[in-house]
Amino acid sequence: MNSLTDRTPVVRRRTPLNRSQIAGFWGAWAGWTLDGMDSFIYALVLTPALTELLPRSGYAATPANVGLAGSILFALFLVGWGLSFIWGPLADRFGRTKVLAGTIFTFAIFTGLAATSHNVWELAVYRFIAGVGIGGEWALAGTYVAESWPEDRRKMGAGYLQTGYYAGFFLAAALNYTIGVHYGWRAMFLTGAVPVVVAILVLLRVKESEKWEKADASAARAKPLREILGPTYRRRTWVACILLTIAIIGLWAGAVYEPSAVIQLATKAGMAKNDAIRTASLATGLLSISTILGCLALPPLAERIGRKKTLAVYFLGMAVAIAGSFGWAFYLPNGLAPFIAWLCVLGFFGGNFALFSLWLPEQFETRVRATAFAFCTSFGRFVGAGVNFLLGAAVLHMHTLGVPVALTALAFIVGLFVIPFAPETKGEVLPQ
Template identity: 25%
Template sequence: MEEQAVISSKERYRTLLVSGGGLFSQSASTMLLSFVLASMITSFHISGTAGGFISTITNIGMLVGGLIFGPLADRNGRVKVYALTTFIYAAATGLMAFAANIEMVYLLRFLVGVGGGGVYGVIMSMVADTFTNEQRGRVTSYVTILGQVGSIVAALAAAIIIPLSGWRGVFLLGALPIFLGIYVYTRVPESREWLKAKETSSREITSKITLLDLFRDGNASNTVKLTIMATVQIAGYFGLMNWLPSILQQKSGLSVSSSSIWMIATIIGMSLGMFVFGQIMDRIGSKVAYSIFLLASAIAVFLYSFADTQISLLLGGAVVGFFANGMNAGYGAIVGNLYETKIRASANNLIFNIGRAVGGFSSVVIGFLLDHSTLTITMGFLSVLYIISFLTVLTLRGKKADIK
């Protein structure tokens, strides 16, 4: 990896706040749909299938945004693209409040995805540009935890606003990140590391950065392997968070309120897992951290299928969340360690958004398995995915200082 520019504590602190605020806002804006989808289906008189397509088209938009804005951020700077993508998802979210038909909803949610998928890589690249290899695990864990907090705030805001002004009022709240975009564009200077990389590369080469660079100069192997790992990560997340609450209601007779308590416990477990993962990654290394969490995830997910009491379901959910989603905090850091500054945003966006697009289909696969087999087999399927990811991380290649 190239030598890093000298960066002050003030710059690091500002980057942490801006990056954390960005993922907080993006997560909150994206998650608002989850809490109003049923009301929107009723309002527009559409089927459940048509309603579900709102989420699908959001994920498609994230993939498109990631592919477009990653290279743009690498060529033109982090700050400009951060501001632009924030404007896109925030404005589109706010305009959802005025959607007159489902076609307009589809268009706006696609744009929410474009902006949200584009800003992710920028945020993680800003962290990687500003912090050293030994700090990135912890800092990306803090930023990712703030993303979880954004989801919780979205849930609380929806609970307060819907009774007062309906689902349209909720989306107006989602326009607030526009002010964050304005602040970043007007007050935050460009990353010194990116400026240094631009200076040391010729103008001709820098202007031609494309996604193909992720498959050149020895990057191809890691790009494919990290994409597999990200796909497993997202598959596990969607599988657990989309299906387990309803499974638990059927299996153990949990009420909706009890399922909400389970959800809170699981999110707390995730956040603690993210914090711990960041500490382990910086102190011991990426391979060791991922190996521990992936093997523990495979075991915890499979054993959880045998939980049959309220306490075991609650504590087990927290443990599964701790391991299975705690390692989500490390992707921005490991990409930052393995890829040069000039292609970091492209790498983050390509890897994680392809993982999001492919891994999102796990909900369909799990639904099929539940219809045609047992819960144990279904959870065993997720365990196998974690084992595949474990075997993949062992083969990642890089300098010892970057990956260990």
């Protein structure tokens, strides 16, 4: 007969984090937050910036030209993101923290320089180079947290880390609500130079991950790009590329065009220009909070039902939310409130990016992990740039924003048929 002590439930304690792991996480999280802020600043200041710069560049600042130029500049920004693949092999060779600091420094400096733009061409160059820096931050921050946190904590760590990007959206919206409305788009870009301080702190205060240090000798001899495209990893690399491409298309279709859509709906409802901008900022804040909740809900769900089923749930939610917001609510006679309500749903399922921060590191060994992460994200951004060109052309041709963006919901339906080809890593430890 068991004693009372035998029947007492065992309380499982999670491995405590040491000072270096905590500092490393907050350094990566802060970089990812400011990365998200920088990315979304452009979406928030798109209309006022191009309205001023297009006439200086020889073009009329008509709504059609603003929409087309905005899509082209954003596509160039995504191409810069795609070229950020260069950071992955550097991180596998020289370490996560130094290269992470380099990505933050690059996007901060060139975001600040965007405030000095005299024409649309200068703005395009600055945003392109900033994109190269921004694009590398996610891969390196995700790799660093996965490698440095204990096994029983790293899954939730991925969810925590991903909240940073959307906290950055919220921060950008708050800055636009205060600084942007009163001081204009140039002041907004200047705030993007602040992450330089974070880059310095990351470089000086955060220690390298032990997993990378143990694999350092083999990393020096490895050819990571050849390896992730070789027989061992080829299938999982390309499947991850496709799934990330779909996620990126949905993120930028929904999130980047959201402020413009809200401004149009608010103006249609009779709001003044400044009130419409404030409404767009508030809607962006709601979108960000919803996405943070989606990021936090994802790791426990992925541990319970598996990585593939979780991504399927989130992809299906994205398809419904994009169609409901841009395909239906956008065209209602009084569509502002329903559109913002659908944005909250879109935001929650937009938290699907947290799964990639959790899942990708589990699919690759340490010596090639950063390269694989950077390659898969960069591939998606290149395709996303092409889709953005098509969206801009469709908006110009159809004279509407809603339908072209709503059609991107189809990408998530395609994704549901791709997910079964990915590996299920539930219950597996991070490979060395």
